[in-house]
Amino acid sequence: MDAPDIKTPLPGPKAKAIIERDKQFVSPSYTRDYPFVIARGEGAVVEDVDGNHFLDCAAGIAVNSTGVSHPDVVKAICEQAANFIHMSGTDFYYEPQVRLAEELASIAPIDGPVRTFFGNSGTEATEAAIKLARYYTRRHGIIAFLGSFHGRSMGSLSLTASKVIQRRGFGPLLPGVYHARYPDPYRFKGSADECAGECLSYIRDQLFTQLIAPDEVAAIVVEPVQGEGGYIVPPAAFLQELRELTTEHGIVLVVDEVQSGMGRTGKMFASDHFGLRADVVNIAKGIASGLPLGVTCARADVMSWPPGAHASTFGGNPVSCAAATATIKLLKDTLVANAAAVGAHLVNGLRELQRKYALIGDVRGLGLMIGVELVRNRETKERAIDERNALVQSMFRRGVLVLGAGKNAIRIAPPLVLTTSQADSLLRVMDEALTEVTSPLRT
Numbered sequence: 001m002d003a004p005d006i007k008t009p010l011p012g013p014k015a016k017a018i019i020e021r022d023k024q025f026v027s028p029s030y031t032r033d034y035p036f037v038i039a040r041g042e043g044a045v046v047e048d049v050d051g052n053h054f055l056d057c058a059a060g061i062a063v064n065s066t067g068v069s070h071p072d073v074v075k076a077i078c079e080q081a082a083n084f085i086h087m088s089g090t091d092f093y094y095e096p097q098v099r100l101a102e103e104l105a106s107i108a109p110i111d112g113p114v115r116t117f118f119g120n121s122g123t124e125a126t127e128a129a130i131k132l133a134r135y136y137t138r139r140h141g142i143i144a145f146l147g148s149f150h151g152r153s154m155g156s157l158s159l160t161a162s163k164v165i166q167r168r169g170f171g172p173l174l175p176g177v178y179h180a181r182y183p184d185p186y187r188f189k190g191s192a193d194e195c196a197g198e199c200l201s202y203i204r205d206q207l208f209t210q211l212i213a214p215d216e217v218a219a220i221v222v223e224p225v226q227g228e229g230g231y232i233v234p235p236a237a238f239l240q241e242l243r244e245l246t247t248e249h250g251i252v253l254v255v256d257e258v259q260s261g262m263g264r265t266g267k268m269f270a271s272d273h274f275g276l277r278a279d280v281v282n283i284a285k286g287i288a289s290g291l292p293l294g295v296t297c298a299r300a301d302v303m304s305w306p307p308g309a310h311a312s313t314f315g316g317n318p319v320s321c322a323a324a325t326a327t328i329k330l331l332k333d334t335l336v337a338n339a340a341a342v343g344a345h346l347v348n349g350l351r352e353l354q355r356k357y358a359l360i361g362d363v364r365g366l367g368l369m370i371g372v373e374l375v376r377n378r379e380t381k382e383r384a385i386d387e388r389n390a391l392v393q394s395m396f397r398r399g400v401l402v403l404g405a406g407k408n409a410i411r412i413a414p415p416l417v418l419t420t421s422q423a424d425s426l427l428r429v430m431d432e433a434l435t436e437v438t439s440p441l442r443t
């Protein structure tokens, strides 16, 4: 399938009809930025119900790691489904779950033996990590970061500090949760080391002295690249010093690789870019190429809870496990390397666009986890929120799917099968869309 290829005005008639039905029967809490209704896909190209082809640079929110319906993943799913679809790993044994746990133990960015808890989603992985850290340490406090996203169930929502709409009306949330600033080198006036130092000194010198004693903190939960908050890559010193701080105080370091893991950053995990070794690592999204699966990997001695302490009926569904094992093979064989190579190509192209358009304040990212932050003024860094929203719409009309991240960035998170020539199509469309959204500002 070639993309972009837009044949009808958007939305087309079939898309329109489905959206009307959705409006009546589906929860209104979802945020759809544009009227895209998928019919099928292949690799990094998706076709809508009216036959229009789009280049998919959102991947179902960074999930379709191997592209849409990769044949190897489909084969693994079909074979497993034909054998048995469900048995519940909470009460019975099955080999696909054990095989995946072994595989995860060999790739997770954790030193020493690793055990895995199986859930269905990122938020469940966060819930498991919160409970595990509390159980292991017998402490209650949790520290997370402003701008972070860890899920929307009540425990994980208490850590999430991304948008107020996600919390409004749902309080009170979990007690004992504190938030510190996440280091954003672009928005910090000073060096990367100073940026890291300021965020860490808030934890050490304020939180630990004024709000909660470190020996009451069970866990610090951190995204190694902040996802929903704007695809922000922190200074390496930040994660390394966070590791030292948690070790010093016997605090469990939980690294949320839900969005940044499974090859997205051009290494299997974002932690691998920083030499970061966690006590607990959460993985979901890209792990099973789109089937629901969320896992909490932990140092074997930390995952010490007894039978009955935590479980989920559907968690670690055998079909999802088979899809994950096939996904990991594809990632190892070619796709992690492809994400690194095509990601570097894309960042170069985006930096060229940055030279052409004052609207682009920052281009950042690792592999195919790339953020482009838009500003009205490069000196003041005033956030170009309306322009960002307009750019997302303009790219959609031109046949490229992207999503926003943070207040004024767009994220580029395509399937890891994206080719260099598809990356060039994305750059061409973005160039045209930038011309469209910036020209009114110049008049």
Ligand SMILES: Cc1ncc(COP(=O)(O)O)c(C=O)c1O
Residues within 6 Å of the ligand: 061, 121, 122, 123, 124, 126, 149, 150, 151, 152, 223, 227, 228, 256, 257, 258, 259, 260, 284, 285, 294
């Ligand atoms: C870093 C991170 N953690 C957790 C979650 C929650 O995952 P889910 O939506 O599968 O519950 C997300 C979702 O965007 C995420 O980006």
